[in-house]
Amino acid sequence: MRRIILSVLAVALPFAAAFAQADKLLDELNDDGGKAKKEPVTSTFKATRIINSSTVENLAPGVLDFRILHRFGRVSDGVDNFYGFDNATTRIGLDYGVTKWLMVGLGHNTLFKANDGFAKVKLLTQKKNGTPLSISYFAGISVDGGAAPKLPPGMDWYFTHRMAYAHQLLLARKFSNRLSLQLMPTVIHQNLVDSTKWSNTTIGLGVGGRIKVSNRVAITGEYYFRGNNSDMLLSGATTYNSLSIGCDIETGGHVFQLFFTNSNGMTERSFVTQTTDTWEKGRIHFGFNISRVFTVVKPKEFRSTKNNW
């Protein structure tokens, strides 16, 4: 009996060993000293904006993004203005990825004829088995165009009165493939405010996120609390906190972002401090962001023709 078992073993063992061989080789490849790899987490968000706010996603170096942002009129305007479709505010802009950690952008807004520019710097990238958060710093500037506003008597008008600055820290975490959240401590400085009533500097905190419904569709949202200046009036109109809810739909070449928002401004200054509509009573706007990317500088793997097959 024992002999039979032994001979069976003797026959079976080499076979088992042969099957295990290739697997063993694979184990050799995977054996990196047994440490869990700290891989950077990718695609925290689908796009460089949640809806209005910037995300921790940067354009890849050498990528130019032509962006058309559109906010229609108030849905509450009713059938006379075709629920807002008859008038709209627009921002057209160009974003560019300079390096892996730096992207910049310029844009023109129809609202207040503002021109804006920004730079976004990646400070920290979330890593699997490592860094828990991605952190970016956003700095923006906007310069309103158009006619000078009516100033109190005796006050001189300077060009700098048109300017406002925005600073944000973007703290994001991809909790799972489906859920990503971002906190956005924000400081807006406006050179021209009625300083008898309000401060030039508005401090706010934004919260945003996305929930992926499928590989190509995600629900998005963002909200800004204001720590001060929440009673600020814009040309006599009450201002509200900005709330936007929408969805990202990804087709082959682009991400379409469709949403409802109570802000019709698209610069940080504008949607944080100049939102004069409210979700109550349906004073919201339908809007979309369209982006089209162009690869201006090819990745290094494709610069020689060698890899072009």
Place this chain on the structure above:
Amino acid sequence: MKRLFVIAAAAILSAAPTFAQKFSTRTAKISFDATAPGSPEDITAVNNEVASILDAKTGDVVFQAPIKSFKFKRALMQEHFNENYLESDTYPKSDFRGTIANVSSVNFSKDGTYETKVSGKLTMHGVTKEVTVPGTIVVKGASVIMKATFNVLLADYKVNVPGVVSDKVGKEAKVQLEATLAQK
């Protein structure tokens, strides 16, 4: 008898790895072309971080490619490849485990070129399939160069190409492999 067997088995098992002549690399190259016929854009990518080990004695060979290391001309394409097609967060690596059919005819100590066949299991996007691929082995000095070209049917590996991009992304990817392995 029993003791003899145990000793013999122990001797064979422990000695086997030291006899094995292994070649390896971590910079093998895999590129693919999944461009649909008539597509305005090239759907191509290249990965220069493929790891491989070849056991010259048994003919066993493995390849392993980190999916996130595939580089595309367009960053957005690369993102979609990872997010929607290969789902690299869930399936971070693709690998091949196989055996060179006629390895005994390859003389690893003399320069030469050999046409071979490799059969084994290709795992991609969480799906494992048996494949047999013709390839070339070039022995040159102390290194072994393996080359192969084969087609992968995307549907076999549950990689879905939505209708809107079917004019750009083909049903099949032509894969090219080139690995220069050095003695381990």
